[in-house]
Amino acid sequence: MSLFRLDASIRREGSVSRAIADIVEESWRKENSEVEVTRRHVGTEPIPSTSWALSVFANRDDIASLDLEQKAAVDLAAALTDELLAADALLLAVPLYNFGVSEHFKTWVDMVISDPRAKGQFLKDRPAVLVVVRGGAYGAGTPREGWDHATSWIRRILEDVWGLDLRVVETEFTLVGVNPALDEFKGLAAEMRAESERVAAEHGQHLSTSLASDRAVSASSLS
Ligand SMILES: Cc1cc2nc3c(=O)[nH]c(=O)nc-3n(C[C@H](O)[C@H](O)[C@H](O)COP(=O)(O)O)c2cc1C
Structure with missing residues (x-):
């Protein structure tokens, strides 16, 4: 049973999304102490955005015709998709940048979708947790209500396009204490931070419970 974890923070130190995702992972690990975690740090080790168009237009029916750049892009899209297909559960931590989706996260999604195996709900019902962090606050009645143009898109892809069984933990006002x-x-x-830490632990527990019940179902189908 494996976990795939993606972090999209561009920070190496002090990342709140990483800290909240760590709580999810620690909570999940209580029941999965031996389990392997595959990690992608797309914010600090970005996927080249030029690889997306190369992968989209590569003729996969004639691999021999591809030049080196196209072949590298096709291989990268396949490797990213392999990581998802191999995972029993997913944990994704994505900050809000410039009121929109992190470009690094978007490139990762685009690359995965360019792989022919990532069609339809190719991850249907797989348990996943999305950690979202925002420097400001965007709740109902706040001056910037509706300005978070990232979270709804991310949810659309993960839940509706890929079919994940998704839980979300959102943390706001992470710039309090930084911006006077x-x-x-x-x-x-x-x-807000205390509440999201509580929810993160709960969602981590849910990830491991989903996996445990899947294990029980597969064990009973084998007996
Ligand atoms: C370049 C940049 C742009 C940001 N844009 C926004 C924004 O539009 N809205 C917002 O609420 N916070 C914004 N933030 C704040 C981040 O969302 C916040 O610091 C968050 O905690 C970053 O994630 P991390 O702590 O995991 O690194 C921005 C931060 C950076 C560095």
């Missing part, structure tokens, strides 16, 4: 203009929200930010 937000100092008045310190108390609220601390409450």
Whole structure:
């Protein structure tokens, strides 16, 4: 039973999305101490965005005709898709950047979709947790309600296009304590952080419970 984990933060130190995803992973690991985790750090080790068009237009029916760049892009798309197909559960941690989707996460999604095996709901019902973090706050009635143009797209891809059984943990106001203009929200930010840490642990537990029940189903189908 394996876990695939993707981190999209561009930070190497102090990443909140990584810290929340660590809680999910630790909670999941309680029941899966021996299990392997495959990791992709797309924010700090980005996938070249030029590889996407090369992969999309490569003629996979005639591999011999591809030049070296096209072949490398096709191989990379296949390797990324292999990682998903091999995983029993997924954990994805993605910050909000410039009110939109992290370009590194988008390139990863685009590359996976360019692989012919990633058609339809190719990950149907696989358990997954999405960790989303935002520097500001976007809830109902806030001045920037509706400005998060990332989360709905990410959910559309993961749930509706790929078919994952997705749980989401969202943390807001991560820039409180960093941006002095937000100092008045310190108390609220601390409450939000504590709540998302609680939810993260719960979702990690859910990931391992889903896997345990899948194991039980496959064991009973073998007996
Ligand atoms: C280049 C950049 C752009 C950002 N754009 C936004 C934004 O549009 N809205 C927002 O709420 N936070 C924004 N943030 C803040 C991040 O979402 C926040 O710092 C988050 O915690 C980053 O994830 P990490 O802590 O895992 O690195 C931005 C941060 C950076 C570095």
